[in-house]
Amino acid sequence: MSNPTFLVTNDDGIHVFFLRALVDALCEHGTVYVAAPKREQSWVGRGVSRHREVSVVPYEGFTNAQAWEVDGTPSDAVNIALGHLLPKKPDVVVSGINVGFNAMIPVLYSSGTVAGALEGASWGLSAVALSMHLLAHDFDKVKEDSVNLPDNIKTRVKLAARMGAKFSAGLVGESNDDCMVSNINFPANLKADSPWVATQPGKIKIDSFFEKTSSGNYRFRYMERTPYGKQSGLPIDYEVFSEGSISLSLLNFHNVSQEFRL
Numbered sequence: 001m002s003n004p005t006f007l008v009t010n011d012d013g014i015h016v017f018f019l020r021a022l023v024d025a026l027c028e029h030g031t032v033y034v035a036a037p038k039r040e041q042s043w044v045g046r047g048v049s050r051h052r053e054v055s056v057v058p059y060e061g062f063t064n065a066q067a068w069e070v071d072g073t074p075s076d077a078v079n080i081a082l083g084h085l086l087p088k089k090p091d092v093v094v095s096g097i098n099v100g101f102n103a104m105i106p107v108l109y110s111s112g113t114v115a116g117a118l119e120g121a122s123w124g125l126s127a128v129a130l131s132m133h134l135l136a137h138d139f140d141k142v143k144e145d146s147v148n149l150p151d152n153i154k155t156r157v158k159l160a161a162r163m164g165a166k167f168s169a170g171l172v173g174e175s176n177d178d179c180m181v182s183n184i185n186f187p188a189n190l191k192a193d194s195p196w197v198a199t200q201p202g203k204i205k206i207d208s209f210f211e212k213t214s215s216g217n218y219r220f221r222y223m224e225r226t227p228y229g230k231q232s233g234l235p236i237d238y239e240v241f242s243e244g245s246i247s248l249s250l251l252n253f254h255n256v257s258q259e260f261r262l
Helices: 017-026 074-085 112-122 136-144 151-169 237-242
Strands: 005-009 031-037 056-059 066-070 092-099 126-132 180-186 196-199 210-214 217-220 246-252
Touching: 005 017, 005 074, 017 031, 017 092, 017 151, 031 056, 031 074, 066 074, 074 092, 074 112, 092 112, 092 136, 092 151, 112 126, 112 180, 126 151, 136 151, 151 180, 180 237, 196 237, 237 246
Parallel strands: 005 031, 005 092, 031 066, 092 126, 126 180, 196 246
Antiparallel strands: 056 066, 180 246, 210 217
16 A cells, blocks of 8 residues: 555644644654644534635644644634645544543534544545543643643653554545544543543533623633433443543444434
């Protein structure tokens, strides 16, 4: 097989270490292109910039990959890259590594990371969304400076990147007619021998994501929610990575209907 190609995006912004680690790891398997948002685009879901022009400029921050900084959403970045920037369609679209987990319905539908992978899957390409659970103190450190991380966090992110890159490379040559996204969540205490577990997204009850700050004004504030109730079938994604294993859920976005009678 000829040298495989990968398109990488994320929703935390093109400058973050998590993305850089993934690009470095994927370069061990083939040629890598990067089209990622200029700034953080968490929680934008499948948003597309319909009502404004999207600025795209070359980004020189990678020595081992051709890259573009996109002033838009992850879906914008992947769509523009596939339609206009890449010399040919890539073998796999990889989104991440996200700072924090992406799991459970309906939060998954709001994920910019999953949306970036879904855009690739919509083109019939193999697609992977990678995320990493972080404990509260580590999450705060990353949000303070997402480029220069403490060594203990760097080590785990690099390991997740190598594992995610190897998984993504294993999809080279596969078709994706069912618009499938492989959604992977690495545990906070990731180890080289952490087991992989096939999972299904858990379900959480949603209340308001916003708190009132003043008359007529509200600010986003997410409180972590845990799955409720029993679900038959595969283990729950959140429970698996919370217990130290790697969660892999297959999200089939073509299987969204059910038979019914009027």
